[in-house]
Amino acid sequence: MRQVETLGELDRSMGYVLKQASAALRSAMEEVLLPLQLTMPQYACLELLSRRSGQSSAELARGAFVTRQSMNQVLRGLHDRGLLTRPAVAARGRALPTQLTPEGVARLQVASAAVVGVEQRMVASLTADDQQRLLRHLATCAHALS
Amino acid sequence: MRQVETLGELDRSMGYVLKQASAALRSAMEEVLLPLQLTMPQYACLELLSRRSGQSSAELARGAFVTRQSMNQVLRGLHDRGLLTRPAVAARGRALPTQLTPEGVARLQVASAAVVGVEQRMVASLTADDQQRLLRHLATCAHALS
């Protein structure tokens, strides 16, 4: 494959370049998560729970950009593997608060380190200021379309 | 839903914010493409063909970040709707060069205008310089992970 084909106008399109970066990140993350027996949504679920414990399936779904149904399937898989706990019945309302088990925390620590490595590799050639700018601009873009 | 929940550390993660922006863009694009009877990969395919005509399914697949098989399915749908043409047999090698029909060009013009509108809305609150910076930084990130 040639390096950039014709270096066409696509590289001027914000949408295309954003998709390109996102696809590259996803691919790289799946690569490092595969040996850890974790898929992308599974890792996202564990990460979200580590940031704030006791979230419901619907909350996790919004945080991971999937539907409630998909997140529920993810939660079952992680529950069956003993990485998190869910009450069988809701103590209040219908939400079932989820928590990481020690095994889940341990697994996440390894995975998180690998993912951080990928992120650092992604922005390695940017200065600290540019990284902050990029972070801020991306957040602005996301907010503008919400 | 509260605005940003706890405004947690997730907003400091480059990967998360990138995914957030990408998801928002995809959602917004699907919203404007739905009335035009076009899905995301279908639009990407048409756009790629308008940039460079005669591309094979495999080339289009790489450009749209999907597999050859998925792109082949997309091409069939667009071919059945008369938006593009493919030779039944390869004139040389195995590649089947694809071209847009006038109907395909017309449909793409409308879709492209809608998508450009979405992209402009996304970066509306950024200065021209910041837009160029964002474009350049995203390309750098994508290249670093390839």
Next chain:
DNA sequence: TGCCTCATGTCAGCATCCTGACATATACTG
């Protein structure tokens, strides 16, 4: 109180995308 709205969990069905495999056509290499 009764009613309405909203959020959550869950089930069934469908659409989409991918992995694995195979045949074919071209280019390269000994």
Next chain:
DNA sequence: CAGTATATGTCAGGATGCTGACATGAGGCA
């Protein structure tokens, strides 16, 4: 020339995610 490697198209099967629908629980309001 024969063998290998690479690229393309295609088929079959499975995995994943989504839409639509329903029941349940909480909160707000006349």
